[in-house]
Amino acid sequence: MKTLSRFVTKFTSLIVTVLSCFDRVILKAYLPITNGPALEGFVDHVLKIRRCEFMAFAEKQSQTLVDYAQRMAREAGAEYRFLQGYHRKDKLVDEILRQRPIVNGLICVLCCMETCPSFKLIRGKDRPRLVNARRPQRVLSRLARTRPKEHSWKPSARMKP
Numbered sequence: 617m618k619t620l621s622r623f624v625t626k627f628t629s630l631i632v633t634v635l636s637c638f639d640r641v642i643l644k645a646y647l648p649i650t651n652g653p654a655l656e657g658f659v660d661h662v663l664k665i666r667r668c669e670f671m672a673f674a675e676k677q678s679q680t681l682v683d684y685a686q687r688m689a690r691e692a693g694a695e696y697r698f699l700q701g702y703h704r705k706d707k708l709v710d711e712i713l714r715q716r717p718i719v720n721g722l723i724c725v726l727c728c729m730e731t732c733p734s735f736k737l738i739r740g741k742d743r744p745r746l747v748n749a750r751r752p753q754r755v756l757s758r759l760a761r762t763r764p765k766e767h768s769w770k771p772s773a774r775m776k777p
Contacts, residue, residue, distance in 0.1 A: 652747045655735055659746065667744045671737055678754065685725045685756045692722040699728045709759055726757045 659670045689696040695712055705726060712724050729752050736749040 652735065652745060655746045667746060668737060670746065671735075681756060682727060682754060685727065685758065688758070689722065689725040694722040695724040697724060697726050699726060701729075703728065705757065705759070721760060723759045726759065728755050728757065729753070730755045 655670075656667065659665060659667055663670070663673070665673060686696050688694075695716075697708070699708075705728075708726070709723055731750050732753050732755065734749055734751045734753060735746045736751070737744050738747055739745075
């Protein structure tokens, strides 16, 4: 990080933004939904809903997150963008910062369609089963400038609704 700081300091006048983010997030928690049988147990015994109702339940929770992200952007006067296909998020943020310079706070919320690990409902021998599947889903990224003295912005949250 020292090398990056020296570089940024040296070329501050030429830099619009610096993208700094993590490529890994380590969750120190128990997630019971990492595979089909574990998810089925969670749906059956914790949520106590029918498996055939789970996908609608998950979609409702997803929409709740999206609504919250839209409200958060609106209240902060920040832009909310829904994106499909490949986009360079760093270039989008640079464009937004040129149009609306922000010293500190929320820059924008991006809702991107990305193919992610998920589940699908299939017919089972006695009852429906939930199995792993990859499918397009909305991924929310909240991008904020959190250190006004540095010329940087960073993703401050990434949520998969």
